[in-house]
Amino acid sequence: MLILSRRDVVELLTLETCIDAVERAFGLHAQQRTFGPRVLGLPTEDGGFHIKIAGLRGERNYFAAKTNGNFPNNPPRFGLPTIQGTVVLADATNGTPLAVMDSGSITMLRTAAATAVAAKYLARSDSHTATVVGCGVQGEIQLAAIKTVLPLRRVLMIDTDHARAEDAASRATTRLGLRAEAAKDLRAALRESDVCVTCTPSRRAYVMAGDIPPGTFIGAVGADSEGKQE
């Protein structure tokens, strides 16, 4: 059985490979060649655990179970990530475990890849300008993933912490070769953008229908549980 740490996953799984894999898995799901997904949760005092299981049928049949701890107070309280856990991969024909992998890194890449697959099919193919709201680790990888499927040239980075937006813009220039700037006016940014990615823990809506030009692609990634909205 293969053991893959966070570092192993980051070294082995490129965004391009992950985007291809997610696109193929979505295709198999549309052809009803998947089983599941099913989910199970167990709340605790300060957070909880979530299990997500699913499988797919192909040349070989696979089953995966993701077991994540979700403890929002981890970063300030313990200096640990909010999400920690494992993905167990098994042969779905006989149940033999094949690999145990760090789940945080896979979740980060898989989330970005899902947005990229959506953008590939739903965004205008000549999309040049993007707005990213929420400049955490996930926001930056979302941008990198979208750039692999669209001819982006310019990005406007927005964050409630403007210094963080400036740092992210600087990295978008050096790492992705984009004309990048930190912005403060979301409505102005949206008017100039073909693509908008939101990646925040917001609990109130802030991207309004009236602010979005027709044909804009929106990847709303942050609202991943009840009570959150962007």
Added chain:
Amino acid sequence: MLILSRRDVVELLTLETCIDAVERAFGLHAQQRTFGPRVLGLPTEDGGFHIKIAGLRGERNYFAAKTNGNFPNNPPRFGLPTIQGTVVLADATNGTPLAVMDSGSITMLRTAAATAVAAKYLARSDSHTATVVGCGVQGEIQLAAIKTVLPLRRVLMIDTDHARAEDAASRATTRLGLRAEAAKDLRAALRESDVCVTCTPSRRAYVMAGDIPPGTFIGAVGADSEGKQE
């Protein structure tokens, strides 16, 4: 994160340690110091996957998730065990994964330990004679576990494959120091027994109320899913 193979578990986890741990966990459950258990299943063509999750509060809080593949045709078809999988242990205060362990070996020991804890409190403390129906690996370990909590001297081993019962009786003599014999007449065996353990995949009942002397302890282990009975 610790990785424990089947061999590691068998070497590290003695029956005595496991029985103590199961007894303490049952005690914590009675004191409502556990969370869960919850279960999730996903059937496939030839079997399926089962997730069982639970946690307990003590000096340190723990969460465990067992992910098992259950493929009954594995032994004849692939020469593989029916049950294969992993147990992920995590710190339940922050979600940090602590260990990934082979689940088959832990399940085998934990199942035997649960019967031993039940026998410790529910069987007559002077129980000398046991009947074991079903002489597979699990039947033999059930006997070994019960012997750690009761003053057993004699065992009657019964199996639809009588040669297997004879082999198991021989091992019970050499390994456990019991006066052991393979038997064919279940009703006669029950009349002489203080303890009866059934550990078969039977789908019809075969231990009948009228055959059991008052005060007999019965550990019925085999009927672990709908449609099975002993």
